[in-house]
Amino acid sequence: MDVKKSVEAVILDWAGTVVDFGSWAPTSIFVEAFKQAYDFDVSLAEARVPMGLGKWDHIKTLGALPEVSKRWQCRFGRSMSDADVDDIYRTFMPLQKAKVAEFSDPVPGALETIALLRREGIKIGSCSGYPREVMDILMPAAAEKGYSPDAVIASDDLQAGARPGPWMALQNVIELGIHAVNHCVKVDDSAPGISEGLNAGMWTVGLALSGNEAGMTLEEYLSASSGYKAEKRALATDKLVTAGAHYVVDTIADLPDVISDINTRLIRGEKP
Incomplete structure (x- = not known):
């Protein structure tokens, strides 16, 4: 994949995005x-x-x-x-x-999506509202279940601060050795996480149903009617779009199609 014309890195939030369905x-x-x-x-x-x-x-x-x-x-x-x-x-x-x-189980489809992105040569960064001492517990628990990103930035790692500022996302750019910020995609289930990505000059993808805005447990999500999911999706999408998300999908399992679309837009010379 041509690094000059495709996504180089995806920067993922943790709770409600990759692990802990519903951000509980x-x-x-x-x-x-x-x-x-x-x-x-x-x-x-x-x-x-x-x-x-x-x-x-x-x-x-x-x-x-x-x-x-x-x-x-x-x-x-x-x-x-x-x-x-x-x-x-x-x-x-x-x-x-x-x-x-106890809340380190991967969101359904997360591991498969990340494996696919890596096969495409895309690096996997991450940042969280959790401080480092919490991340030091969550990371090995998630690793045992198959998730180990290439970079992890915690909310108290940087003197500049955390969300909604761009600093954690940009530290991922540094640690991953990314050539162009506009070839990065920030994925998050919360409005401050979307603002973080925008402030860093990245494409942003909001997750409507796996995270904080919908607030469903995995069991509730799996048993919910299509009508109930539509109501939750509409409310969450409104908040994430208002925050400036370029795309909103249900869960990280839907991310590959978004990456393909962003690649097409990058080839056309578009920027976030």
Whole structure:
């Protein structure tokens, strides 16, 4: 494959994209961390809103959601402070580390898609909203089940920061030795992950049904009616397209056709 006219690398998110169908590991732990640290309730739906951000930023953003902030002020008589965020994050981290390996199963079709991309000469990068100490647990668990990307960047690896900035995606470019950023594809199930790819100058692909926006378990997805999936797909697609995704598909299993289309557009001289 001509590197000058084809995709060189795919940069994949982790939870909800390649592993952990529905992105349940971080979501459920945010709810538990708020409860343990302050005996304060947030819903799973609220916990999903900032998904894709680094976990400290996620907690801060979650606490600033209008309904959450209103309840917090009624309970404590003040807005959530950075010190409160620190407390919740300190509670969150051991809970997440204890549970993350349980959510390391590959999304159906992920391993087959990645194998196909590698046969095409495409490198596999990755980045995550998880910090390095969580990734150090998740990576070997995923490797045992067949997934080992060529590069892994965690949310706290870089001094510049994490999503929605471009830095983690661009660090993949450096570590993988990619020649052209516009020959990279960022794949994610969250709006901040799409923004990350756009800010890095990459093509972006949103995943509507395997990740955070749809919020289904694998069992729910497999048993869902076509009508229910259509409703979930429409809601998730709207959010991902609004974030700027060039493409939106159901799961990573649908990625090969997208890569083929991007290759055609690259041959025509198009850029993201």
